[in-house]
Amino acid sequence: LLFFRGDGFVIVRKRDLEKLTTEVMQLREFLPRVLNRDLIQMLHKVTEHHAREQEQLRQECLHLQSRLDAAQNVCQKEKELLLREQLWQSGADLQQQADFCSGLGSAACGLLWSCSAREDTVTQWLSDGKLQSFLGLAAQTLESFVKSLDDEVKTQIEDHNSQEHQFVLALAGTITNIAAVASGRDVLSGSAHVLLDTLMKMLELMKPGAFPKLKVLMLMALYNVSISVKGLKYISENPGLLPLIWTLLDDRDWEVCLHSLRLLQSVLLEEEVAPLLVGSSLLHPDVRARVSKLTSSAQASLRLAAQQTLEDLQALQQVKISSSLGWS
Numbered sequence: 001l002l003f004f005r006g007d008g009f010v011i012v013r014k015r016d017l018e019k020l021t022t023e024v025m026q027l028r029e030f031l032p033r034v035l036n037r038d039l040i041q042m043l044h045k046v047t048e049h050h051a052r053e054q055e056q057l058r059q060e061c062l063h064l065q066s067r068l069d070a071a072q073n074v075c076q077k078e079k080e081l082l083l084r085e086q087l088w089q090s091g092a093d094l095q096q097q098a099d100f101c102s103g104l105g106s107a108a109c110g111l112l113w114s115c116s117a118r119e120d121t122v123t124q125w126l127s128d129g130k131l132q133s134f135l136g137l138a139a140q141t142l143e144s145f146v147k148s149l150d151d152e153v154k155t156q157i158e159d160h161n162s163q164e165h166q167f168v169l170a171l172a173g174t175i176t177n178i179a180a181v182a183s184g185r186d187v188l189s190g191s192a193h194v195l196l197d198t199l200m201k202m203l204e205l206m207k208p209g210a211f212p213k214l215k216v217l218m219l220m221a222l223y224n225v226s227i228s229v230k231g232l233k234y235i236s237e238n239p240g241l242l243p244l245i246w247t248l249l250d251d252r253d254w255e256v257c258l259h260s261l262r263l264l265q266s267v268l269l270e271e272e273v274a275p276l277l278v279g280s281s282l283l284h285p286d287v288r289a290r291v292s293k294l295t296s297s298a299q300a301s302l303r304l305a306a307q308q309t310l311e312d313l314q315a316l317q318q319v320k321i322s323s324s325l326g327w328s
Helices: 014-034 037-115 119-128 131-147 163-179 182-191 193-205 212-226 229-237 241-248 254-269 285-294 300-325
Strands: 002-005 008-011
Touching: 037 163, 119 131, 119 163, 119 182, 131 163, 131 182, 131 193, 163 182, 163 212, 182 193, 182 212, 182 229, 193 212, 193 229, 193 241, 212 229, 212 254, 229 254, 241 254, 241 285, 254 285, 254 300, 285 300
Parallel strands: none
Antiparallel strands: 002 008
C-alpha cells in the first residue's frame, strides 16, 4: 500500500497495516475499561492529596522561615550586644590608657617644671639640642588642649586636680622657666614662633575667669620673651596682641590682670617698639579707662602696676602729640 507523506509516498505492507488496525481496535475495546470513572476519581483524589501535601509543605516552609528569621534576629541582637560590650570595654581600656598617659605626662612635666627652675638645667637642655622638638610638641599639646574644650567647659572653672590640667599647667610652667633664661628667650624668639602664636591664641580662646593659673603662666612666658627685643618685636607684630590685652584686663582674676599689665608695660617701655604702636589701638580711650579702673584694685601689686602703666600711656600720648606737632 502507498501512503502519501509530506515529502513523498511511503510503502506500507498490508500485514503491518492489519496489525496496526488490530491494535487500534483493541485499544478502543479495552481503553474504556481502564479509563473508567473509578480511575478518574482515584486520579482526582491523588491530585487533591498531592495539592494538600504541597500546601502542608508550603506551610511548613513558612513556619521554618519564620523560625529562621526569629533565630537570625536573636543572633543579630546577641552580636550587637556583644559588640556593645566590646566597644564599652575598648572605651574603658582606652580611657584607662588615656588616664595613664595623662598621669605619666603630668608627672613627667611636673619634674621638668621643677628642673627648669634652675638656669643651668635650661642651659644644659639647650646644649643638648633637643629643646626645639620639645617646644614643637608643647605647642601641639597646648593647642589640642584648648580645642578639645567646648564652649561650656571654657566658661567654667577648671578642675585643678585633674591630670590633664596639671599636665598642661606644668607644660606652660616649663615654657615660662625656659623663657626666663636669656638663652632660652633667644631660642623662643628666633625659632619657636609657632609656640608663641599658640600661647596668644589660647589666651584668646579661654573665657574670662576660666583657667586663671594657666593664663598667668602663659602671660609670664610672653612677658619673659618680651624682655628680648627680637621677641618683643615678633609678639608686637601679631595683630591680636593688643585686643587680647584689652580682654584680659577685664578678667575676673586679679593675677591675670596684673600679668596682662606687665606685658603691656613691656610693650610701652621698649623704645624700638612703642613708637610703631602710637597710631594703633594702644592709645584707644578704652585701654586707658580699663587701666585706670585697675588703679582702684584692693590688690596692692595690681594697683601699683596699673598706676605705672597709666603713666606710661600718658607718656606715650605725649610722644604722639609731640610727633604730630613736629617737635623733636
